[in-house]
Amino acid sequence: MSSHPDPRHADSPEQERHWQAQEAAMQTAAISGPPADAAYRLIHRALQGDAPGALPADFAAQVARRAQRSALPALGGFERWLPVWALVPFALSALVLLALMGMPPWASWWTGADAGLRVALGWGVLSVLVLGVGALPWERRLARAV
C-alpha cells in the first residue's frame, strides 16, 4: 500500500452529503432529481463518455504475435535438462579414454604438477561447469539449439 496518509474525504456533514450525492449520481444515468444531484449526474455522464483515444483494432492479435515470438517453447523438466544429460556420456567416455590410453604428450604438464594444484584445478573446473550449467541464458541457448 501507498505511504500516502489516509485523509478523510469529507470533514463535515455537508461534505459527507456531497460525497453521497457524488456516489449516488453514478446509480442513475438520467439527469433528473434534486438540482444538487443533477450537477453530479451531468459530470458522471461526461466521465462515462470520456474514453480517450483507442488502441488499434488489431491490437490483441499484434500483442499475441509478439508474445509468441518472444516466448520460448514451454519445456518440461526432462526436456529442459536433456541437453545437459547428453553431455554425461561424453564426459564418461573421455575419462575412460584417459584411463586406457594415458595422458597425451601435450598434457605432460598435468602429471608433473603438484598433487594439491591438480586437486584444486579439478574442483575449479567442476565448479565452472556447474555454474555454466546453472546459468539460464546458457541453458536457454543450448535448449534452443536442440
Next chain:
Amino acid sequence: MIEDRAMVQAVLAGVPGAFEQLVRTHQRLTWHILARMVRDPEDARELAQETFLRVHAQLHQFRFESALKTWIGRVAYSIALRHLEKKKLNLVSLDIEPEEGAAPAWEPADPAADLEALWADAQVRDRLHSAIETLPELPRTLLTLHHLDELSIAEIAQITGLATGTIKSHLFRARARLREQLGDLASPARHACTARF
C-alpha cells in the same frame, strides 16, 4: 473468478488464441489506465504492448488472490508510474492542490438551470470534457476507473496500491472541482457554485 481461472489455464497451456482473447478482454481497462496516466497516445500504445507482454511472461505467477482484471490493471499502473518517473514527473505534484484556508462552501450551481438542455449543448459538453482533461493525471485516472470502468474503490485500491481514504479524497475533490466549473457553465455571469476544498 472461474472465467479468470479458465482463461489463465488456457494461456499457460498454450491453447491457440487464448492469449489474444485475454488481451481483447482486458485491453479496454488497460488503455484507460495508461491513456489517463500518460498523456501522449503513442507512449500509451507502446506501454499497452509492454503491459501485456509482461502479463504473458508473468502469468504463471498469478495466484488468483484478486480478479485477473485488477492484477492486469496493477501491471499497467506500475508501468505507467515507471514511465512517469523516467520523465521525472512526480506523482504527488499530479494531485489537485487544496486551497489553503479555503472553507468548503457548497451551493447548488443554479437550481433553475435546465441541465438536460445544457447536456444537449455541444459547447457545454466540450467545455466539461476539457475541464476533465485539465485535471491532474492521478485524480483523472481514478475518476475514469470509477465512472467509466465502474470499478469499486476497493478494486481501484488493488490496482493503484493507494489507501481507500486517499482514493475517496481524490475523487471527492476532483468531482467538486468539476462541479465548480460546471457552475461557471450553468451561469457564466457569476460563480454560482463555489465548491472550494
